Amino acid sequence: MKTFYGRANPTTGGLDWVEESEEYDYHQEIARSCYADMLHDRDRNEKYYQGIRAAVSRVKARGERVIVLDIGTGTGLLSMMAVTAGADFCYAVEVFTPMAKAAASIVKKNSFSDKIKVINKHSSEVTVGPDGDMQERANILVTELFDTELIGEGALPSYEHAHLHLMQEGCEAVPHRATIYAQLVESEHLWNWTQIRPVQVDGHTLLPPAAMGQCSGTPSVCDIQLSQVPQSAFTALGPLCTMFSVDFSKLVSSTPCSYSSRFVVQAGGRAQVVLSWWDLDMDPSGSIVCSMAPKWTYSEPKEYPWRDHWMQSVYFLPAERNVSEGDELSLTVFHDDYSLWYSLSDGVDKSSSRPCCTCQAHLVWTRPRFGELNDWQRTERYLRALRSILRPDSVCLAVSDGSLLPIFAHQLGAKKVFSLENSGMSKQVIEQFLEANSIKNGVQLLGIQAEQLTAADLEEEQISVLIGEPFFSTSLLPWHSLFFWHCRTALARLLQPGATILPCSATLYLLAVEFEDLWRIRAPCGTCESFDVSPMDEMVQQSLDFRESREAEPHHLWEYPCRALTKPHPVMTFDFQQCVPERPVNSQGILPLTGRGRCHGFALWMEYNLTEDVTVSMGLSKPVSEEGECVWSPHRKQGVYFLQTPWESSGDGRTVVSYNLTFDPNIGDIKMDFSITQP
Incomplete structure (x- = not known):
């Protein structure tokens, strides 16, 4: 018996019907x-x-x-x-x-x-x-x-x-036994993941709605590789507090509960964020300990056991508050069946209400998206590009999810600005921005899809400028944002001849990399050189007896150090001045491995050419260093294609990678094939 289920395609915006039979293979x-x-x-x-x-x-x-x-x-x-x-x-x-x-x-x-x-x-x-x-x-x-x-x-x-x-x-x-630890810190870097900052736009100050500043945010935990957040990005305001322990050998209660830890503030500042992790005592005496503490807590970093299935937690306080050295405060953790949350008070906080987003922004935007909107360098690139293309008679249409670009276009003097908002909630969030800045009539929000838009919706105006970041909440892999291209194609009938498209094109980049640790998540156990031959290790190797996926997958690479073994290489360019082609687009080429090491796979990302001279990268945020160090944008996920078997590179450039990539516009995906030629 075969069944079919509908699945939204993040690139084309269409509905794909996927066949699932009783013999469905769950290996992937x-x-x-x-x-x-x-x-x-x-x-x-x-x-x-x-x-x-x-x-x-x-x-x-x-x-x-x-x-x-x-x-x-x-x-x-x-x-x-x-x-x-x-x-x-x-x-x-x-x-x-x-x-x-x-x-x-x-x-x-x-x-x-x-x-x-x-x-x-x-x-x-x-x-x-x-x-x-x-x-x-x-x-x-x-x-x-x-x-x-x-x-x-x-x-x-x-x-x-x-x-x-x-x-x-x-x-x-x-x-x-398990024990949970927490530390109160000030961190502008992390706080940018939960609150929107004011933006300066040519003499105008775009203010976030008051409701956002008063919102306690989403209750879900922010789990990250805290080891990759530099210690310079936060200031510890208090000591590491032991919050509570659970003895698993006795009856455990799932009843909601709270625990408080009293401490003296060690450094004045703004209390914003709680960093948290836990330890497992494998025996009653506590002599066998498995710790989730981040790498920078270790006196010998080489002893740090990397893992990705258990990371560390970041909790945002409902509101930031100023604290002074010597203040005596209580940090309280609450839990229900499935989650934790924290509060800071002068006494013992008995309140147990779970944080809940009331402004809707935390339901529309992910934490990386908050960080992206607060990245003033990125914002300035968009403003510079908009200044170069907007005219007093410009009629703009924005195509993104919950974007501030249409507001920028209005503040920069465009004649009319329309914005497509497919999501009702994101439409309401942007409406809050318009109201908070008294420009409710400056941007007309249209809650319809691109193919449904008519000239009447645009007040019989033709679009002279089509803009997008592009950002879409359904995008996972870099090329999923090519949904903007599909929207541009659907809107071709409403564009003025010679209309300006921003971004004008996008380029897919490829980089061969050696991962420090991430390769472990897809490596067969038999390839893990850290295992010795023992009964336990043999059982471990037998426990991963299934096939691996041969597709690219999304990862925030800023959390996973890697080293470049090739130069960043453009492999495909998508021209948004033209409509989406009907036939697949193929790209073939070779890449010499110029870095010495073990190639575990390839990183892929998009760079958007906003104009001829303004580019925004969704991958590398700095040029690759001579040593191959990579610094990745924390705002978007990059694509990672893992090799089944790593390739060794001597770094002399004689070992060559051949690639064959095909973008199918009908399914919105890229098929990939890589091979290696050695001297």
């Missing part, structure tokens, strides 16, 4: 998850193995039969560790059906089927008894239910149910 879906990264996390694996062995020894020392419950087993690795450590039997619970099937296959392949039972259910649905999923309650609880926020995957209710219904009283737990 599994490959794109974080399982590979977890399996490559040697520090995590070793700490879990040590904790499991210690727990099994403690239970055996009591003369008990060892029964393990592994909730969220994934590939089955932790269950196999438990049996290897001497457990008598293990129940491995996994709710994700494709992963449960993979776990059962891996368990069988490793000859553990007689001691491990894979249960394809949510743990809350597991039953105990003669006819149940488990024959008896377990006395060791092994879990990996954690996310960057610790509890975001429902760890608390899962633990609570397990202790009440699936575990023996006085059981062991691996991990045994």
Whole structure:
């Protein structure tokens, strides 16, 4: 039986009908998850193995039969560790059906089927008894239910149910304990991700709506590789505070709760942001610790265990406040079943209301988008380009999602400005800006799609200037923003002859790179040179027995250091002065590997040519250094194409990469093929 489901195409704007059969192959879906990264996390694996062995020894020392419950087993690795450590039997619970099937296959392949039972259910649905999923309650609880926020995957209710219904009283737990830490900081860099700053436009000050400054923002955590945020980008106002701990060997409550930490302010400034991370104690004594602390907390940075499945958290206070050295304050953390949030007060804050966006901007714009709108250098490039093309008789139409460009065009003196806003919420956000700056009639917002626009909507005016950033909320990969090109094509009938298009074109760039760590998330376990030969390592290698995706995927590369092995190379140019072609566009060429190292794949990004002399890059924000250092724009995701097997480069330029890229305008995607020629 075959079924079809509709999927919006981010590049063409159309609806693609995708076929899904009963034999749907989930290998790519599994490959794109974080399982590979977890399996490559040697520090995590070793700490879990040590904790499991210690727990099994403690239970055996009591003369008990060892029964393990592994909730969220994934590939089955932790269950196999438990049996290897001497457990008598293990129940491995996994709710994700494709992963449960993979776990059962891996368990069988490793000859553990007689001691491990894979249960394809949510743990809350597991039953105990003669006819149940488990024959008896377990006395060791092994879990990996954690996310960057610790509890975001429902760890608390899962633990609570397990202790009440699936575990023996006085059981062991691996991990045994989790502790959450937090630090109050001032950071203009991070604060720019949650509030819009005023913008100076030729004598005008564009002010954000008052509602935005009073809004507590979105409740979702901002999880990032905090190690890549330079310490110069924030000032610690207080000490690192221990907020609370959870003992997983005892009954855990999922009831909403709060914890406060009293501290003395160490440096005056503006309290804006809370940085947070957590540790896992794998045993009761706390001698086996798996820490999520960022790299700059380590006295020896080489000891820092890189991981991407668990990062660090950034929380924005509901409002910034001035604090002085010597002030005594309370930092309070609240939690419900799935999330945390913080407040700062002079006393103990008993308020437990979860932050909620009331201005709608935090629902329309992502945090990188806030940062992009606050980037004054980027804004000045757009203003410079607009000044060069706008005339007093210009009739402008803007095509982007929630963009300030149409307001800029009005303030720079355009005769009329229209703006297409496909999203009702983004339309309301821009309306707030217009009202806050008393220019409600200066920009006419049209809540329709480009192909639906008529001359009547434009008051019978012809468009002389079409502008866009381009930014669209549905874009993931760099070329998804070519939706602007499709809109331009749909609007051709309404454009004046010789109308100005901004940006006038876009260029796709390609760069061969050696990643410091990101390569691990897609590398087969057998290629991870950090593993030694041991029973655990063999299990790890067997636990990633599926095919990998051969497509580019989006990543914020500023979080993932890499080194260039070639020069940035333009591979495709898209001319927005012309309509989208009907036939595919192909580009072939070669790139010499001029940097010495291991090529893990290719970074791809767009550079938009606003005018002939003004360009905005969505990739590299600085030229590549002689050593190959890359500095990436934090505002947009870049595309990454991972090679199945890394290529070695001697750096002499004789090793050559051949590329073959084809952009299909009908599906809005780019097919890629790379090969290597060595002397």
